[in-house]
Amino acid sequence: MRLQVRKENLVKLASPEQLESCRSELQAARRQDKPCITICGGTGCRAGRGLDVARVFRDILKKKQFDRKVDVQITGCHGFCERGPLVVIQPKGILYVSVTPDDVQEIIVASIEHDEVVERLTYKDPGTKKRIFHEMEIPFYANQQRIVLANNGKLDPANIDDYIAVSGYASLAKVLTRMQSDEIVELMGKSGLRGRGGGGFPTGRKWRACREAAGYPKYVLCNGDEGDPGAFMDRSIMEGNPHSVLEGMAIGAYAIGSDRGYIYVRHEYPLAVENLGIAIRQAEEYGLLGNNILGTDFSFKVRISRGAGAFVCGESTALMASIEGFSGEPRAKHIHTSEKGVFGKPTTLNNVETWANVPLIIDKGWEWFANMGTKTSTGTKVFSLVGKVKNTGLVEVPMGITLRHIIFDIGGGVAANRSFKAVQTGGPSGGCLPENQLDLPVDFDRLTEAGSMMGSGGMIVMDDRTCMVEVARYFTHFLSKESCGKCTACREGLLRMYELLDGITSGRGTIEQVELLEEVGLYVRDNSLCGLGKTAANPTLSTLKYFRDEYKAHVVDKKCPAGVCKELTTFDIDVKICTGCGKCVKSCPVEAITGKKKAPHSISQDKCIKCGMCREVCPFNAVITL
Amino acid sequence: MILQDIQQEFGYLPPFALERAANKLGISPSQVYNVATFYSSFSLTERGRHLIKICDGTACHLRGSVNIRGELKRQLGIGAGQTTSDKEFTLEEVACLGACALAPVMTIDSEYHGSMTMDKVKAKLDQYK
Numbered sequence A: 001m002r003l004q005v006r007k008e009n010l011v012k013l014a015s016p017e018q019l020e021s022c023r024s025e026l027q028a029a030r031r032q033d034k035p036c037i038t039i040c041g042g043t044g045c046r047a048g049r050g051l052d053v054a055r056v057f058r059d060i061l062k063k064k065q066f067d068r069k070v071d072v073q074i075t076g077c078h079g080f081c082e083r084g085p086l087v088v089i090q091p092k093g094i095l096y097v098s099v100t101p102d103d104v105q106e107i108i109v110a111s112i113e114h115d116e117v118v119e120r121l122t123y124k125d126p127g128t129k130k131r132i133f134h135e136m137e138i139p140f141y142a143n144q145q146r147i148v149l150a151n152n153g154k155l156d157p158a159n160i161d162d163y164i165a166v167s168g169y170a171s172l173a174k175v176l177t178r179m180q181s182d183e184i185v186e187l188m189g190k191s192g193l194r195g196r197g198g199g200g201f202p203t204g205r206k207w208r209a210c211r212e213a214a215g216y217p218k219y220v221l222c223n224g225d226e227g228d229p230g231a232f233m234d235r236s237i238m239e240g241n242p243h244s245v246l247e248g249m250a251i252g253a254y255a256i257g258s259d260r261g262y263i264y265v266r267h268e269y270p271l272a273v274e275n276l277g278i279a280i281r282q283a284e285e286y287g288l289l290g291n292n293i294l295g296t297d298f299s300f301k302v303r304i305s306r307g308a309g310a311f312v313c314g315e316s317t318a319l320m321a322s323i324e325g326f327s328g329e330p331r332a333k334h335i336h337t338s339e340k341g342v343f344g345k346p347t348t349l350n351n352v353e354t355w356a357n358v359p360l361i362i363d364k365g366w367e368w369f370a371n372m373g374t375k376t377s378t379g380t381k382v383f384s385l386v387g388k389v390k391n392t393g394l395v396e397v398p399m400g401i402t403l404r405h406i407i408f409d410i411g412g413g414v415a416a417n418r419s420f421k422a423v424q425t426g427g428p429s430g431g432c433l434p435e436n437q438l439d440l441p442v443d444f445d446r447l448t449e450a451g452s453m454m455g456s457g458g459m460i461v462m463d464d465r466t467c468m469v470e471v472a473r474y475f476t477h478f479l480s481k482e483s484c485g486k487c488t489a490c491r492e493g494l495l496r497m498y499e500l501l502d503g504i505t506s507g508r509g510t511i512e513q514v515e516l517l518e519e520v521g522l523y524v525r526d527n528s529l530c531g532l533g534k535t536a537a538n539p540t541l542s543t544l545k546y547f548r549d550e551y552k553a554h555v556v557d558k559k560c561p562a563g564v565c566k567e568l569t570t571f572d573i574d575v576k577i578c579t580g581c582g583k584c585v586k587s588c589p590v591e592a593i594t595g596k597k598k599a600p601h602s603i604s605q606d607k608c609i610k611c612g613m614c615r616e617v618c619p620f621n622a623v624i625t626l
Numbered sequence B: 001m002i003l004q005d006i007q008q009e010f011g012y013l014p015p016f017a018l019e020r021a022a023n024k025l026g027i028s029p030s031q032v033y034n035v036a037t038f039y040s041s042f043s044l045t046e047r048g049r050h051l052i053k054i055c056d057g058t059a060c061h062l063r064g065s066v067n068i069r070g071e072l073k074r075q076l077g078i079g080a081g082q083t084t085s086d087k088e089f090t091l092e093e094v095a096c097l098g099a100c101a102l103a104p105v106m107t108i109d110s111e112y113h114g115s116m117t118m119d120k121v122k123a124k125l126d127q128y129k
Helices: A016-029 A043-047 A050-063 A101-113 A160-165 A170-178 A181-191 A203-212 A233-240 A242-256 A270-285 A316-323 A352-364 A366-370 A403-410 A444-449 A468-482 A488-505 A511-527 A531-535 A538-546 A548-557 A583-587 A613-617 B002-010 B015-025 B029-038 B058-062 B065-076 B118-127
Strands: A036-040 A071-075 A087-090 A094-096 A219-224 A260-265 A301-306 A347-351 A380-387 A393-398 A420-425 A431-434 A458-463 A571-573 A623-625 B050-055 B089-094 B106-108 B111-113
Touching: A016 A160, A016 A170, A036 A043, A036 A050, A043 A050, A043 A233, A043 B111, A050 A071, A050 A101, A087 A101, A094 A101, A160 A242, A160 A270, A170 A242, A170 A352, A181 A203, A181 A242, A181 A352, A181 A366, A203 A242, A203 A347, A219 A242, A219 A316, A219 A352, A233 A242, A233 A270, A233 A352, A233 A380, A242 A260, A242 A270, A242 A347, A242 A352, A260 A270, A260 A316, A270 A301, A316 A347, A347 A352, A352 A366, A380 A403, A380 B058, A393 A403, A403 A420, A403 A458, A420 A468, A431 A538, A458 B058, A468 A488, A468 A538, A468 A548, A468 B058, A488 A511, A488 A531, A488 A548, A511 A531, A511 A538, A511 A548, A538 A548, A571 A613, A583 A613, A613 A623, B002 B015, B002 B029, B015 B029, B050 B065, B058 B065, B065 B089, B065 B118, B106 B118
Parallel strands: A036 A071, A219 A260, A219 A347, A260 A301, A380 A458, B050 B089
Antiparallel strands: A036 A087, A087 A094, A380 A393, A420 A431, A420 A458, A571 A623, B050 B106, B106 B111
16 A cells, blocks of 8 residues: 555645545555555554564565565554554455564465465464454454544554545545534534543533634644553554544634644653654645645644643643643633633643544534444543453443443453452543442443543553552552642642551551541542542542452551552462472572472562562462462 | 753753753743753753663553562662663653553663563663663
């Protein structure tokens, strides 16, 4: 799919008709039957040397003089990061997982020269032990409904032609030629689209308020400050399909009467900044962004604003302060940002995933979108499924499906066949839900009712070796560090909560302190200024609600049932079970384990640093906690 | 934006540059200092030749990033936020690198090292020495 149709020194597309003829040319040039090797270029696969794999593919194909017959394409994130680097042979859709540069020769011989499959590199279902050859037949993908992520694995994010060939910018052309701006706002309202960043505010209402607000200029912002630890959905959209975000923003700008916008990207995402930058430049060259888009009176310019490492900047007013160059401190929203936002002007801020949904809704109609999901939460949602789960990666499902379906059918269940303890949704200020909540349908309102929240879509699975008190300590520590410090409830309250939790996990806690912790948590929830502060007590409050026994074990019995809190854990080897295989000896970083081969080993408690590595590696579960 | 460029150029924000930035922008040095200390990507002290970022995001935390940090400390003799005395390595702990599927993860300079284990740490460090 690498054929360059449009020549150098290209002319801007001056009308929607020219866009359509460009599209037909591009599609005609891309023969469907031509083999194409797509290699995932997402951050996960890059870390696994995915780009080296791509380079070796190109080298060998060139040597064999196949480079004209076969295309090599580096695409956006496919989402199945657990098994990266991923290679898909199109048009057949054969998926190879965990590919190394050394495997390339074999793949070319089998899949390109002959019509065969390298079986050892295909996906093996951990349950049925069967090999599955085709990407879309793997349970991880087959149980998903991908609309926002649909094109991520199909196009090169650094090439606008790829996006145009799959109907890119057709929705923008449609609104510019055939729709009035109030019609678009109306359509967004009917679709039921709600903000994907966490708040779940109806997008149509947001746009209407900004459209009706007085003032010039108006701003359109994209929130790409995905600060939630454990979440990387927006990253993969910005890196893998940046034009879908730009097209959504341009449509939004047209609808509210804006001509300028910013994308705020967190500084940990250099590849997203790079790909968005390339996308903006290419779209401007094509006349799809900038002045007089597609020959109409509509102009829209986008700039990238890089974040500098502050979690609170994901909050709308803090993000705006940060774009203006100040410290990202939120302000009270007595006046909505749709009336007085960035630089004091009317502003519409939506999250990356929300913007990426916009062109799809324009293209396929609000009915199509509203038919997916539940009545109050329409459409799909992308989750990043991580933690102690077999298949980690990005998962897109219709709203309203159950947590159980996501974790067990798509995620393949808990890693290493341990037992499920909890799932944490909604980022650091979400809540932890226990097993009896697994049949909860995932939508904005139901999760909030259960004491957690949708958040931006992080979903972290925890097993029986996760200590819930320590998890609460971890999140509270994170949140207290990231508290901007403006309001007392959040600044002081979180710090006190952290001190209490730290004491409990270190063995210094009392039962009264657990009660005090709950009291402070409720106070922080009820008295903080911004959304982050109001939800910051969630991890503590939800673990207190569902896992109070674990707190009791820490303060009364002075034991950590999960064997995580070092001061409350002693590891020992059960001499009846230990076979003396020696695996633990090798894994121990401080040489605390000794024993003769094939005889039970023992742990020297003076040396032990309680890292738990021996317990992780023991195939017989002989390492126990006292 | 200006501070980001300075940080990129020097690897940290030297005092003279902060003062220059304040003069240029026509604001007081304390306002610049406010921004410089608010955001975690800015550093006011000089960093080592290689920057190690150990991720302590939720996924990494659950999969044992604490142990990786402990091992780094044993190997380098420094904790998070410190630089080795030979100015070779600076160790930073960050909230999330966004590569959660590869947990636990760390980056050295801009290269990602995923699915880290304690015994991999030394070999990775040796590559950069």
